[in-house]
Amino acid sequence: MTQDVAPFGIRPLAASDHEALAALMAEMQAHYGVPCPTLPEIRIGLAKLPQGVEILIAECAAALLGFASACPIYPGPGLASGFFLKEIYVARAARGGGIGRALMRALAELALARGHRRLDWTADAGNPELIRFYEGLGAATQAEKVFFRLTGEALVAVARTPSTSGA
Numbered sequence: 001m002t003q004d005v006a007p008f009g010i011r012p013l014a015a016s017d018h019e020a021l022a023a024l025m026a027e028m029q030a031h032y033g034v035p036c037p038t039l040p041e042i043r044i045g046l047a048k049l050p051q052g053v054e055i056l057i058a059e060c061a062a063a064l065l066g067f068a069s070a071c072p073i074y075p076g077p078g079l080a081s082g083f084f085l086k087e088i089y090v091a092r093a094a095r096g097g098g099i100g101r102a103l104m105r106a107l108a109e110l111a112l113a114r115g116h117r118r119l120d121w122t123a124d125a126g127n128p129e130l131i132r133f134y135e136g137l138g139a140a141t142q143a144e145k146v147f148f149r150l151t152g153e154a155l156v157a158v159a160r161t162p163s164t165s166g167a
Contacts (some may be wrong), residue, residue: 008065008099010106013055018046020064021057028089056106058090058099066090068103070110076118083111085121104137122147 013021022042029036037045049055050071058066068088076082085107090099111119123130131141150158 008058008060008097008102010056010058010102013046013057013067015047017057017064018043021046021055021067024064024067024089024091027091028087031089031092054110056103056110058094058103060094064091065094066099066103068107070107070119072114072116073120076120078117080117081115082118082120083107083114083116085119088121100133101137 019039022039025042026036026039036042052071053069054071055067055069057064066089068085070083070085072081073084074081088100088103088107090103108119121134123134125131135141
């Protein structure tokens with residue numbers, strides 16, 4: 001479904017965008033049906049982004065329409081650096097107007113400008129529309145890779161496991 005969207009621009013996140021981005025992030029969390037911190041907590045997190053995180057926003061007439069968040073990774077194939085897309089989200093009311101594609105293009109341009117040789121990300125395997133979108137960009141799935149995560153008690157347990165190296 002394609003809808004008419006007024007001309008929009010893509011630019012890096014500024015501190016003055018934190019309030020609007022916090023609201024869009026809360027919408028994203030609701031979309032995915034996952035718990036969400038309070039808006040003040042989200043704004044605090046945005047003010048204390050880890051080093052290397054880059055967030056691009058899509059906007060039209062000062063309205064935030066979408067965002068993408070990525071960070072550098074090293075090493076990749078050939079010991080070259082890459083860029084990891086952690087999140088891309090377009091506001092429900094702004095979907096179908098090319099904003100996601102524009103954010104991906106801007107991320108690809110940023111990756112190349114930073115000297116990165118690739119852009120990696122994960123996607124919901126149960127969302128065929130999303131998979132088609134990424135494949136339409138020319139991206140290839142990486143069937144030989146498996147995505148892992150340590151979180152909560154498992155993360156704490158690994159961190160507290162005594163070292164066997166004597167360190």
